[in-house]
Amino acid sequence: MPLVSVEGLSIRYGANTVLLHVDMVIEPGEIVTIVGPNGSGKTSLLRAVIGATKPVAGRVVQKPGLKIGYVPQKLHIDPTLPITVERFMRLTNQVSRQRCVDALDSAGVPDLLKRQMSQLSGGQFQRVLLARALINQPDILLLDEATQGLDQRGSAAFYQQIETVRRETGCAILMISHELHVVMSASDRVICLNGHVCCEGSPAVVASAPEYRALFGTGTGGALALYQHHHDHHHDHGENPKEAAE
Template sequence: MSLVNVENLSVSYGAKTVLAHVSLAIEPGEIVTIVGPNGSGKTSLLRSIIGAVKPSRGRVTHGPDLRVGYVPQRLHIDPTLPMTVARFLRLPGGVAPAGIDDALTQAGVPDLSTAQMSQLSGGQFQRVLLARALIGKPNLLLLDEATQGLDQPGSAAFYRQIETVRRDTGCAVLMISHELHVVMSASDRVICLNGHVCCEGTPEVVASAPEYRALFGSGTMGALALYRHDHDHAHDHDHRHEHTEAAE
């Protein structure tokens, strides 16, 4: 059974329709990326899936055992507020220390529990947000532009961690990103959105689709191949970068 079914979904804000007749399903264990230009309705779709936006037409149905973990685009924490990572992950309470340790390990930052939130690098901060999303042992992980503000090596390392999370936990992943060549390389399926579903399929199929190229040009196919080459032959370099950042 699908974790999420979106059927003929339309979303409007006043007189403006941002999504029209969108249908898709998220299956257990798959990584799905939604790409599209600014204003294409990506975040509205994600918010509809979690129930934060009410559709003007159509419906969203959830599987009977859906557990969602959400990694936001950004989260502001007052830098003057003293708060360790462990304390942040305990909010709003009820999380055992072992659960915090497990989540940080799954997020790739097992040694950060005593660090101050205000002292984390951008990459470390996003890993902590990922750990928070993993505490509830989700079977669907949602990421909304989760690497915005990170450099390309940091983004690539983050998305490789997402692949590791999927491998180790079996959870499905639905993510939105503007970093086409990075996230498409980490995806089983890509959905190109521009107010409606323009095209969908494997990364290679979507990257060569006329509808996709009309929105993004033809350069991404080369970037996709380059990234995959780098992923195969320079993994150790990025892995070292990731651990260097985690040690900062």
């Protein structure tokens, strides 16, 4: 049974229809990425999946007992607030310290437990948000442009960690991304959205689709080659992923 089925989904805000007749299925263990221009309904679709936005037509069906982890685009914490990573992770989760440690390890930052949140770099902060989403061992992980504000190296390292999470935990991943080169390397399936599903399929199929090229041009191939080179270099030379997160 699919983890999530989106059937004929339409969403309207006032007179503005942002999504029309969208169908989408997320199977266990797959990485699916939604791409599309600004205003294409990407975040609205993600909000509908978690039940935060009510459709005007269609429905979202979740597998019974589905556990969802969510990594937001950004989260502001008052820099003057003294709060450790451990306390932050346990604010809404009644879990043991060991569960926090395990989740931080899965996110690639096992040594941050006692660090103040205000002292974290951008990459470390996003890894802590990832760990917090993983703490209850979700069936599916949702990411809403989770690397916005990170440089290319930090983004690549973060998405490599996402691939590791999927490999080690088996959870499915549904993410929105504006970084097409990363999407084309990390995803099993890409959904191109522009108020409706323009095209979907494997990264190679979507990259060559006329609808995709009309939105994004044909430059993604070179960016993909650049990312693949970085990915290979990362492994060939034993670069420390923890350092890339910092």
